[in-house]
Amino acid sequence: MLKIISRFNKALSLGNDLSKLIPKTTPAVLPLHQLTKKFNSTSVTGNKLMEFFDDKKNWTEEKVKHGRPWTLDELRLKSNVDLHKLWYILHKERNMLLTMEEIYKQKDLPMPSHERIAKVDETMENVLGVVEERNIAFNLLETGETKKLIPYRRYNSFGHIQYYKPREYLVPWYLNRMWKLKYHYKKIPYWSKFYSSLNRVRLRKERRKLVKKVDYSIHKVTEKHPEYAENKEYLREYFEKKYGYKPPRPYHELVRKPAPNELPKNIQERLHPKKQFYDDEF
Amino acid sequence: MRYPHLLRYLHEKPLPRNPLWNPGNPRHTIFMPLYWLKLVKPEYKIPKDMLKFECHWQMTRNDVKQYLEKLYKIPVLDVRVEIRKGEYMEHPKRPMLLSPPMEDRKFAYVQIKDGEFTFPEIFEEKNPTIEEKNELKAVQSLKNKEKNKALERLDIGGWFA
Numbered sequence: 001m002l003k004i005i006s007r008f009n010k011a012l013s014l015g016n017d018l019s020k021l022i023p024k025t026t027p028a029v030l031p032l033h034q035l036t037k038k039f040n041s042t043s044v045t046g047n048k049l050m051e052f053f054d055d056k057k058n059w060t061e062e063k064v065k066h067g068r069p070w071t072l073d074e075l076r077l078k079s080n081v082d083l084h085k086l087w088y089i090l091h092k093e094r095n096m097l098l099t100m101e102e103i104y105k106q107k108d109l110p111m112p113s114h115e116r117i118a119k120v121d122e123t124m125e126n127v128l129g130v131v132e133e134r135n136i137a138f139n140l141l142e143t144g145e146t147k148k149l150i151p152y153r154r155y156n157s158f159g160h161i162q163y164y165k166p167r168e169y170l171v172p173w174y175l176n177r178m179w180k181l182k183y184h185y186k187k188i189p190y191w192s193k194f195y196s197s198l199n200r201v202r203l204r205k206e207r208r209k210l211v212k213k214v215d216y217s218i219h220k221v222t223e224k225h226p227e228y229a230e231n232k233e234y235l236r237e238y239f240e241k242k243y244g245y246k247p248p249r250p251y252h253e254l255v256r257k258p259a260p261n262e263l264p265k266n267i268q269e270r271l272h273p274k275k276q277f278y279d280d281e282f
Numbered sequence: 283m284r285y286p287h288l289l290r291y292l293h294e295k296p297l298p299r300n301p302l303w304n305p306g307n308p309r310h311t312i313f314m315p316l317y318w319l320k321l322v323k324p325e326y327k328i329p330k331d332m333l334k335f336e337c338h339w340q341m342t343r344n345d346v347k348q349y350l351e352k353l354y355k356i357p358v359l360d361v362r363v364e365i366r367k368g369e370y371m372e373h374p375k376r377p378m379l380l381s382p383p384m385e386d387r388k389f390a391y392v393q394i395k396d397g398e399f400t401f402p403e404i405f406e407e408k409n410p411t412i413e414e415k416n417e418l419k420a421v422q423s424l425k426n427k428e429k430n431k432a433l434e435r436l437d438i439g440g441w442f443a
Contacts, residue, residue, distance in 0.1 A: 045356050045397035049333070052321040059404050087314055088353060094293065098320040102336070103404055106323070121292045131314065168302045 051092060052099045064113045069122040072270075075130045083127055090127070094120045133267060145260040153254045157185035159192030160199075161255055207248065214239040293318045297340045317341055317349055322389065323401045330398035335390045339365075346390045357395035364389045375433050 058064045075083065097117045104111040139147045151165040164183070173179055217239050222229045263271075287295055297316055303309075317338050324334040337346055343361040350356045365388050371381035410418070 045394050046399040048354055048356055049321065049399050050402075051354060053402065053404075084313065091315075091318070091353060095319055098293070098318060099322075102320055102322060107405060118291065124292050128314065167299060170302055170304065 052096055054096055054100050058112060061112050064116070066113060066116050066119070069119040070126055072126050072129060075126055076133075078130075080131075080134070083131065087124070087127055090120055090124050094124070129266075129270075136263065136267065140261060146263060148264050150258045150262070150264050152256065152258055154183065154257065155188065155255060156183050157181060157188070159188045159196045161251060204248075207245070210240075210243050210245040213243055214245060292316070293338070297338070315349070317345060319346065319349060319390075321401075328391070330400065331394045333392045333394065333399060335392060337388050337390050339386060339388045341388065341390075343390065346392065350392065358392055359395045360393040362391045364391065374430075 054064075070086075078086070094117065097120065101111050101114065101117065136146045136148065139145060149166045149168075151163065153161050154164045156162045156164075162183075169176060169179070173184065214236060218232060218235050221235060222232075228235060285294075293316075295316075300312075301310060319335045319337050322334045322336050324332075328334065335346065341349075343363050346361050346363075347358045350358050365386060368384035368386045370383050373379040
């Protein structure tokens with residue numbers, strides 16, 4: 001092997017010394033991470049891996065100073081490129097925190113300010129929310145549809161009401177035989193009416209049992225404490241909640257396919273947030 | 283313990299479904315991945331150029347490789363994946379009494395192309411002498427005795443003993 005190399009070098013008129021090929025002087029300025037951090041590992045990849053660990057000052061401290069998570073309103077001001085950069089910074093931060101958590105967990109020690117993980121996660125959820133909003137706005141402008149797969153309730157081939165999560169298929173639904181058998185039988189079978197009525201009777205019976213239970217408990221309470229007889233409505237509410245009674249639902253209103261331009265529920269709540277009442281004001 | 287999906291952290295949730303792909307179409311790119319990796323101290327001795335990571339339970343070995351190469355700029359030679367089953371917690375006095383199983387964990391053993399790494403010691407410990415060790419042991423045994431007094435009488439409750 002050496003002979004071959006020497007022949008090859010002679011041809012290049014370099015002589016037998018291979019050292020000519022290697023530059024003698026090392027680069028004057030090392031990269032920053034090599035200068036600042038000197039750990040057990042000496043190689044470059046080893047220093048890159050130190051990104052998985054927290055700063056050396058924070059290893060033995062009880063608390064670490066940190067800020068609050070990014071809110072939705074702050075992130076809405078940022079451009080797409082900025083969000084994309086922030087996403088990867090958050091990724092590195094979270095990986096670091098998770099490794100540190102694992103180290104402390106194996107030592108049975110509390111991690112210094114472990115709430116940082118939840119805060120990073122919250123910002124990431126907010127970033128995803130902003131991206132989702134922009135996607136929907138873009139799609140509505142371009143096509144008039146949100147292109148979101150919103151779950152809804154529908155009748156299946158047995159005539160039952162089923163919670164259905166739509167998803168992508170490679171084939172359109174009218175060519176997909178299994179899907180049609182499950183969810184889109186041409187005509188709901190005639191016996192399904194009888195079957196569903198039996199089901200409704202069963203539900204009604206169970207509901208009736210709970211109502212009887214509630215009535216009996218109200219009767220017992222009012223026997224013992226006759227002063228509660230005035231507030232029977234409150235008692236009913238209390239016991240219904242206790243025994244898990246639910247009033248009959250309007251089934252046919254529940255079965256509704258969302259329109260293609262309808263916003264998903266989490267974004268509708270952001271547009272019209274619920275009023276939070278305190279105990280003092282009514 | 284396990285929580286329902288909606289109450290979990292983002293990194294504990296299952297990954298969303300990827301869009302479908304047909305042969306002939308251009309490859310999809312993920313702009314906002316939901317993966318995570320954590321460096322773990324290996325229990326047994328492994329070669330110096332090998333790293334042990336814990337990863338999201340839905341990540342493949344290709345995902346781990348690309349995540350390290352693109353985010354951390356670490357050239358990767360090989361990735362091997364191991365799934366460890368979640369263990370049951372056993373009661374010390376009643377071996378038939380088992381807890382629900384803990385969550386399964388996925389580990390990735392990564393071989394770097396060049397360079398080596400040794401896991402840094404975060405808690406610097408001095409080696410205690412034999413006398414100190416014995417003292418510590420005696421104190422610990424006393425503590426354990428007091429703690430486990432009520433183990434035989436579980437029905438009564440710890441405060442009663």
